[in-house]
Amino acid sequence: MGKASGPWLEKLMSQLAEMFMAQIELAKPVPYPLPAFNPRRRRFFAHLIIDYLREIAGNVDFVVGLTDAELYSVHANSVICETHLQARSAVISVGCLKNFLFGERPEEVFYERLYKEILRAIGHMLGLPPCRNPRCVMYPSLSLYETDLKAPSFCPECEMKLKLRVGSIKFLE
Numbered sequence: 638m639g640k641a642s643g644p645w646l647e648k649l650m651s652q653l654a655e656m657f658m659a660q661i662e663l664a665k666p667v668p669y670p671l672p673a674f675n676p677r678r679r680r681f682f683a684h685l686i687i688d689y690l691r692e693i694a695g696n697v698d699f700v701v702g703l704t705d706a707e708l709y710s711v712h713a714n715s716v717i718c719e720t721h722l723q724a725r726s727a728v729i730s731v732g733c734l735k736n737f738l739f740g741e742r743p744e745e746v747f748y749e750r751l752y753k754e755i756l757r758a759i760g761h762m763l764g765l766p767p768c769r770n771p772r773c774v775m776y777p778s779l780s781l782y783e784t785d786l787k788a789p790s791f792c793p794e795c796e797m798k799l800k801l802r803v804g805s806i807k808f809l810e
């Protein structure tokens with residue numbers, strides 16, 4: 638959505654496909670849904686975007702939107718990622734993840750953040766609750782600093798929950 642594409646997209650898709658043994662399709666870019674824009678906050682309302690993505694996604698199990706737009710939610714004035722369990726829909730502000738990059742390979746820091754946020758979004762869409770382990774990808778990091786501290790993987794407890802959940806979820810054929 639908007640200008641959220643990059644050379645990292647292909648790597649991300651193949652890594653996720655391998656991780657979840659899933660078929661991943663890249664949708665055509667879509668414009669921002671203007672009714673979701675709040676001029677006072679100068680941000681988009683994440684929940685409306687999630688509904689919009691689900692509406693246009695068609696017949697897929699899960700939809701994850703990537704956008705360069707800044708987002709807010711009912712809970713926070715600025716959010717990196719918002720998910721909806723029942724709609725199986727999520728949106729991630731890729732632009733936010735580019736803030737405060739560091740090191741010799743900042744593009745790798747960005748990629749790792751994005752990968753972690755997507756894992757967390759998919760985890761939530763599969764029914765995983767937030768995790769209290771600050772190293773686990775399901776930890777609800779409130780800052781990029783906390784995101785950077787997390788490992789790009791599920792802790793053993795979440796991994797176990799995930800396996801149990803996946804077995805009980807109905808997927809499209």
Ligand SMILES: [Zn+2]
Pocket residue numbers: 768769770773774775776791792793794795796
């Ligand atoms: Zn965990």
